[in-house]
Amino acid sequence: MDDDTTPSPLHAPITAADVLDWLERAAAAVAEGELPADDLIRLLGELRAASTACANASDWALLAAREAGASLRQIAPVFGRGYVRAPAARLEKLHREVLSAEQFLELLRRRQPGV
Template identity: 75%
Template sequence: MLAWLEETAEAVRAGAVSADDLIAVLGELRRASAACADASDWALLAAREEGASLRQIAPVFGKGYVRAPAARLEKLHRQALNSQQWLEILRERASV
């Protein structure tokens, strides 16, 4: 990703990439980011279902404590109780 960013930055500096092109790339990156967040949420739910503790998961969130994954799980549980339900929600979103 860093290599792509460096190449793109160089192309922008050289005037080879327009603002419209950058806006299109921005849209693609935002959609990819949202898709990765959805996949991350699924993996979090699935890991808990498989017995992973919040202490095991916490380092992935970049924190040494369990508040970050616990808060994310709490928010997710308002929508889905398990990874299968989350997958169903994602399928519904994709079909709209």
């Protein structure tokens, strides 16, 4: 049986520190004139798509955590608030489309172009 000291085998594919490091390098490249506007526009599109993917992954994890028995009080601090309204509102919105994490994943698969 797992306890609180057992590390999770699954981690987010990217961290806030990774993004900040990348952003500092990108800003330096822009300051040096190494990235023209067309490249920055392409990059903007890539980042917006990645942002959507991260938001979808977050929604899936929220649904999965609830299904695994996590309470809204346990989840609330991840939302940066000490109260349960934020995750509860997000769950309510998600439940208008899907009832489970697996249904959400299937919805994402159907929305994926070329799948």
